[in-house]
Amino acid sequence: MSRRCELTGKGPMTGNNVSHANNKTRRRFLPNLNDVSLRSETLGRNVKLRISASALRSVDHRGGLDKFLAKAKDTELSDAALKVKKEILKAQTAEA
Template sequence: MSRRCDLTGKGPMSGNNVSHAKNHTRRRFLPNLQDVTLMSDLLGRSFKFRISNAALRTVDHRGGLDAFMKKAKDAELSPDALKVKKDIAKATAAAATA
């Protein structure tokens, strides 16, 4: 399973453990990923994502999944999240014409 956030693309980083004696050993910093179900108001459906805690806070801050997806960059989204973004864009365009 990939340790990458579906919405922000945040992944593992590498760095050093530094002991008191200043010995450096390589280590990985893993993102804090959570399995969550987010609800889309426009589509009336829920979607399961594996996202970081920071992304979850950003989704809440922007006002939900629909608002987050409107501002999200395509390069950062996973293929599943990209499909959801396109569905939301279609629903928004249909609602604007009706």
């Protein structure tokens, strides 16, 4: 399972552990990933994704999964999230 957010593409970063004696050793900063089920209003069902805590706040801020995916860039989304985005767009065009 990759350590990458499915909505924002946020992944591990690297940096240094710095001791009191100013010794530096390499380390990894991992994203805060959570398994969540988000509700899609257009599809009328839940979608399971592995996203970062900051992405979860962004989804809430934008008004739900459907609105978040509408503004999200396709290059940042995972294959599963891109599939859900296309399903939502298809359902919205059939509805209108």
